[in-house]
Amino acid sequence: MPSDTAPRPVILTGDRTTGPLHLGHYVGSLRNRVALQATHAQYLLLADTQAMTDNAHDPERVRRNVLEVALDYLAVGIDPALSTICVQSALPALAELTLLYLNFVTVARLERNPTIKEEIQARGFGRDIPAGFLCYPVAQAADITAFKATLVPVGEDQAPLIEQTNELVRRLNRQAGRDLLPEAAALIPAIGRLPGVDGRGKMSKSRGNAVPLSASDAAIEAAVQRMYTDPDHLRASDPGRVEGNVVFTYLDAFDPDLQAVADLKAHYRRGGLGDMVLKRRLTGLLQATVTPIRERRAELARDPDLVMDILRTGSAKGRTLTEQTKREVTEGLGLFSL
Ligand code: TRP
Numbered sequence: 125m126p127s128d129t130a131p132r133p134v135i136l137t138g139d140r141t142t143g144p145l146h147l148g149h150y151v152g153s154l155r156n157r158v159a160l161q162a163t164h165a166q167y168l169l170l171a172d173t174q175a176m177t178d179n180a181h182d183p184e185r186v187r188r189n190v191l192e193v194a195l196d197y198l199a200v201g202i203d204p205a206l207s208t209i210c211v212q213s214a215l216p217a218l219a220e221l222t223l224l225y226l227n228f229v230t231v232a233r234l235e236r237n238p239t240i241k242e243e244i245q246a247r248g249f250g251r252d253i254p255a256g257f258l259c260y261p262v263a264q265a266a267d268i269t270a271f272k273a274t275l276v277p278v279g280e281d282q283a284p285l286i287e288q289t290n291e292l293v294r295r296l297n298r299q300a301g302r303d304l305l306p307e308a309a310a311l312i313p314a315i316g317r318l319p320g321v322d323g324r325g326k327m328s329k330s331r332g333n334a335v336p337l338s339a340s341d342a343a344i345e346a347a348v349q350r351m352y353t354d355p356d357h358l359r360a361s362d363p364g365r366v367e368g369n370v371v372f373t374y375l376d377a378f379d380p381d382l383q384a385v386a387d388l389k390a391h392y393r394r395g396g397l398g399d400m401v402l403k404r405r406l407t408g409l410l411q412a413t414v415t416p417i418r419e420r421r422a423e424l425a426r427d428p429d430l431v432m433d434i435l436r437t438g439s440a441k442g443r444t445l446t447e448q449t450k451r452e453v454t455e456g457l458g459l460f461s462l
């Protein structure tokens with residue numbers, strides 16, 4: 125156990141509760157979080173309020189997935205004794221800070237955020253952008269600052285949100301005349317985004333190219349079978365391309381034997397190595413990763429009261445902390461505070 129005398133750096137991260145998590149989340153962040161919880165004060169937010177910003181038509185989906193994502197966290201090895209899991213909607217100070225922070229950002233700045241621009245496009249909102257959606261980067265800044273997080277492990281696509289958070293922090297600190305809140309750094313995984321099994325864009329449930337953390341051995345095998353390789357690699361004896369070959373991308377992400385992967389790449393490029401050999405290796409690796417997660421998840425799912433208790437305890441802790449920060453911010457800005 126690390127010593128508790130020195131304050132640990134604070135991590136805040138979260139996930140929208142719109143669906144169970146998949147291997148893309150595992151590679152992109154869950155794996156990191158399990159490692160970081162030993163050395164950091166880590167807070168995980170089940171972002172149901174943020175999920176509502178593009179799911180107002182389906183609150184039931186948002187509610188149901190709070191428990192699903194919590195199960196995913198616990199199943200991959202997030203330890204509630206080391207990490208604090210909070211439900212966003214159970215922390216009213218986050219909403220209060222959001223409302224306050226909205227006055228420190230312009231509509232034009234919100235519309236310029238590249239992540240939001242892309243997401244608006246992808247969702248086909250056209251001119252009917254929910255106001256909550258346009259403003260969610262401000263809510264996310266509230267999430268990050270309320271916990272006084274200095275590290276935010278996120279995917280590459282979220283970097284502009286951290287930038288916007290820090291802009292807000294600087295404005296608030298300038299207004300307060302002192303360092304009320306710390307700036308945060310994005311922690312972006314080196315491996316980058318895991319592509320979907322079809323090789324078209326990132327892994328995502330809505331694109332139907334995802335492998336859920338509860339996938340059966342047969343489902344994993346089927347997913348790897350249809351995985352995109354090199355379309356010009358028709359015979360095993362042909363030289364094959366490694367770049368853009370999804371099977372190799374996955375081996376890079378999951379195979380602990382780096383030397384073996386390097387050798388396989390060289391062999392594939394030379395020719396004489398069939399896709400099936402690679403796919404069998406990958407299937408085994410993915411099954412070995414997912415099986416314990418799936419089993420632990422099923423076990424936890426049989427005891428929803430235990431999971432609810434973990435969420436209640438975590439949220440109570442988060443409530444105290446975020447309430448305290450909200451007080452410091454209102455007082456720091458010189459607002460009336462009863
Ligand atoms: N935007 C994140 C996602 O899409 C979820 C999230 C909410 C988050 N609040 C956060 C991430 C704070 C990092 C920090 O999944």
